[in-house]
Amino acid sequence: MSRSLNIAVVGAPNSGKTTLYNWLTGSKYKTVNYPGATVEFAVGSLNPALIEKFQLNSNKQIQFFDTPGIYSLNPKSADEEVTYNLVVGQQQHPIDFVLLVVDETQLNRQLLIAEQLQKSGIPFQIIFMMDDLASKEGLLIQRDQLVQSYGQKNVLVFDGLFGAGLEEVLRFTESLESQKYQIQEIGFDKKSLDQLQKQAQKKYRDFVKMERAPSQDSPLERTVRIDQIVLHPVWGLFLFFTVMTLLFASVYWMATPFMDWIDAGVSAFSDVVKNNVAGLAGQFLSDGIIAAIGGVIIFIPQIFILFLGIGLLENSGYLARIATLVDRPLSKIGLGGRAFVPLLSGFACAVPAIMATRNIQSKKQKMLAQFIIPFLTCSARLPVYGLIIGFLFAGENNLLSGFVLAVLYFVAILISAIISGIFSRLVQNTERPMLSMDLPYYRRPQFKIIFKQSVDKSKSFLKRAGPVIFILAIVLWFATQFPRPENADQLTSAEITEQSYAGQLGQKIQPLFEPMGLDWRAGFGVISSFAAREVFVSSLSLVFNIEGEEDAQIEGLIKAMKSATFQSGSHQGEPIFTVASSIGILIFFMLALQCLSTYAILKQESGGHKLALLQLVFSNVFAYALAVAVVQGLRLIGIA
Amino acid sequence: MKFENGETYTLKNIGFSAQHMDTTVERLVDLGLHPGQKFKVLQKLNSGKVIVIQFEKTILALNELEISCLEV
Numbered sequence: 001m002s003r004s005l006n007i008a009v010v011g012a013p014n015s016g017k018t019t020l021y022n023w024l025t026g027s028k029y030k031t032v033n034y035p036g037a038t039v040e041f042a043v044g045s046l047n048p049a050l051i052e053k054f055q056l057n058s059n060k061q062i063q064f065f066d067t068p069g070i071y072s073l074n075p076k077s078a079d080e081e082v083t084y085n086l087v088v089g090q091q092q093h094p095i096d097f098v099l100l101v102v103d104e105t106q107l108n109r110q111l112l113i114a115e116q117l118q119k120s121g122i123p124f125q126i127i128f129m130m131d132d133l134a135s136k137e138g139l140l141i142q143r144d145q146l147v148q149s150y151g152q153k154n155v156l157v158f159d160g161l162f163g164a165g166l167e168e169v170l171r172f173t174e175s176l177e178s179q180k181y182q183i184q185e186i187g188f189d190k191k192s193l194d195q196l197q198k199q200a201q202k203k204y205r206d207f208v209k210m211e212r213a214p215s216q217d218s219p220l221e222r223t224v225r226i227d228q229i230v231l232h233p234v235w236g237l238f239l240f241f242t243v244m245t246l247l248f249a250s251v252y253w254m255a256t257p258f259m260d261w262i263d264a265g266v267s268a269f270s271d272v273v274k275n276n277v278a279g280l281a282g283q284f285l286s287d288g289i290i291a292a293i294g295g296v297i298i299f300i301p302q303i304f305i306l307f308l309g310i311g312l313l314e315n316s317g318y319l320a321r322i323a324t325l326v327d328r329p330l331s332k333i334g335l336g337g338r339a340f341v342p343l344l345s346g347f348a349c350a351v352p353a354i355m356a357t358r359n360i361q362s363k364k365q366k367m368l369a370q371f372i373i374p375f376l377t378c379s380a381r382l383p384v385y386g387l388i389i390g391f392l393f394a395g396e397n398n399l400l401s402g403f404v405l406a407v408l409y410f411v412a413i414l415i416s417a418i419i420s421g422i423f424s425r426l427v428q429n430t431e432r433p434m435l436s437m438d439l440p441y442y443r444r445p446q447f448k449i450i451f452k453q454s455v456d457k458s459k460s461f462l463k464r465a466g467p468v469i470f471i472l473a474i475v476l477w478f479a480t481q482f483p484r485p486e487n488a489d490q491l492t493s494a495e496i497t498e499q500s501y502a503g504q505l506g507q508k509i510q511p512l513f514e515p516m517g518l519d520w521r522a523g524f525g526v527i528s529s530f531a532a533r534e535v536f537v538s539s540l541s542l543v544f545n546i547e548g549e550e551d552a553q554i555e556g557l558i559k560a561m562k563s564a565t566f567q568s569g570s571h572q573g574e575p576i577f578t579v580a581s582s583i584g585i586l587i588f589f590m591l592a593l594q595c596l597s598t599y600a601i602l603k604q605e606s607g608g609h610k611l612a613l614l615q616l617v618f619s620n621v622f623a624y625a626l627a628v629a630v631v632q633g634l635r636l637i638g639i640a
Numbered sequence: 641m642k643f644e645n646g647e648t649y650t651l652k653n654i655g656f657s658a659q660h661m662d663t664t665v666e667r668l669v670d671l672g673l674h675p676g677q678k679f680k681v682l683q684k685l686n687s688g689k690v691i692v693i694q695f696e697k698t699i700l701a702l703n704e705l706e707i708s709c710l711e712v
Binding site for chain 1: 662663664665666667668669670671672674682683685686689690692694695696697698699700701702703705706
């Protein structure tokens with residue numbers, strides 16, 4: 001059987017590669033509006049629906065490769081190397097052909113890649129994108145002559161929004177044959193690069209003309225006007241802090257009503273199961289499985305709103321401005337503007353965020369960013385924060401709760417900045433970081449697409465966390481219910497749990513958690529969260545025997561936390577969850593690396609265990625020490 | 641070289657005063673800057689440590705190191 005036809009979709013950042021790739025393969029990859037969005041190539045087969053719709057040759061296997069954006073075939077960062085290695089190095093997959101996606105408004109610089117591809121002997125076809133924007137800018141592009149200058153016969157124009165031109169692109173790709181190309185020249189020195197740039201500029205002057213003045217709604221003019229405010233040294237920073245505060249606080253404000261509904265629904269379902277399934281099986285289903293799953297899905301509204309907010313910022317083109325605004329402040333702590341987008345992604349999940357550091361050219365900056373990303377408030381921390389904030393304010397003051405959540409985000413940022421600042425001074429490096437940030441035109445966010453992507457990401461969060469939590473829920477339930485005492489019928493749930501495996505283990509580790517103001521049950525919750533942070537909530541539900549007959553699950557847990565006291569030791573009879581110990585829990589969860597996936601990606605991206613181990617040990621020791629110090633400090637000043 | 645907000649400059653050379661910054665110079669060339677290119681300074685941020693320039697239909701933010709490579 002002959003191998004598939006492999007086509008790489010290549011182009012500068014923001015040129016529309018991923019959009020074309022999504023149309024061709026039917027994928028739903030995120031398309032964003034800042035450089036460095038794609039850091040790894042994606043592979044997809046031609047969408048079968050298109051084969052049927054356009055009656056294409058169904059025997060031909062075509063695979064498309066969506067690649068990270070490049071400005072030239074001289075890679076400067078790890079993500080650009082991914083494209084270079086695929087197209088020039090022919091690593092992993094033999095590429096047969098390149099579709100070079102160009103933004104018609106940026107031909108003055110995007111033709112350089114065309115020159116390099118031609119000189120290297122790599123067969124390619126230009127795909128013109130964003131012709132509507134070029135038209136609004138008053139540009140007249142003699143496309144036929146331009147493509148002829150590269151020996152191409154087809155003029156392919158594609159509209160990423162409506163898909164016009166898709167059939168022509170498909171017919172063209174169908175006509176291609178699998179044939180591995182021979183590279184004629186690789187590596188372009190400055191002299192050669194200058195020469196190629198001159199050729200590209202000549203073609204730009206020859207084939208791209210200003211036909212008329214830009215239209216009233218010229219995207220460039222509009223962008224320049226908006227940037228007067230957005231990039232203003234004072235108003236720009238004010239806007240930045242306002243947007244970030246609103247984003248983080250709205251995660252709490254907007255999600256609360258939805259969370260209340262879910263909580264009540266899960267509780268009602270748990271009651272129905274308990275009332276209809278007798279004995280231990282009923283307890284297992286309601287207090288074990290349903291409570292554990294409920295403890296995770298309740299936080300989906302917060303996670304969804306966070307993804308939605310970040311998606312809107314990405315899609316509008318605002319992120320690249322923030323990166324520009326914060327370049328200088330970040331340089332004080334050894335980072336730069338290019339680190340901003342990976343850092344912001346860290347608020348959703350550390351795993352893609354650490355991968356996004358490939359966009360940073362400087363090795364030192366990249367390492368620092370990788371090291372501090374796990375300190376940022378990822379979505380997995382939200383369930384813990386939600387519970388503790390709910391405990392502290394008991395849903396009485398949503399405004400204050402939202403504000404506290406925003407403060408937690410900012411404190412995490414501040415601590416990350418301090419750590420980065422200290423580490424950057426310890427790491428000797430003469431490299432001077434680059435910014436060279438492309439500022440894309442502003443565009444109205446495609447809300448429908450962002451909404452759908454946020455739904456997909458929330459589902460993916462559930463899929464990732466769900467199985468782990470399900471298995472742990474079973475393990476934890478057994479650990480809190482067995483060994484079963486002979487007189488179990490005469491004992492309360494709390495007494496059974498105290499004699500259980502979890503109880504026995506918890507009491508052994510209680511001395512470790514007492515300085516944090518916690519007893520063995522809360523300590524057991526902290527230990528179980530090392531499998532996944534979100535498990536903290538469900539393990540607390542189990543060790544505190546939340547049955548949810550009268551209240552919703554989380555409400556019930558909060559009620560139990562309020563009345564929980566130390567059962568033994570020097571603090572016997574004293575409340576466990578106080579303001580001080582709650583702050584201690586928040587601090588511990590804010591700083592500790594408790595995620596196996598993050599450890600694995602740190603190891604992969606940094607090229608070994610060294611950085612990942614350093615993060616794991618440093619963050620946990622630091623988190624524990626700071627939590628203990630704050631709890632004890634608060635107690636000293638009379639805050640229990 | 642101090643660049644002023646709203647002023648238009650013509651690039652004479654890239655990297656004239658730059659030492660050991662081949663990568664930076666190459667990146668500026670990749671981004672479309674070349675001798676003879678006119679550009680306008682749209683914004684100066686952080687006391688001129690970062691500038692935002694426009695040339696053709698492109699808007700670009702450059703830091704201190706990159707600015708030092710521009711001879712006008």
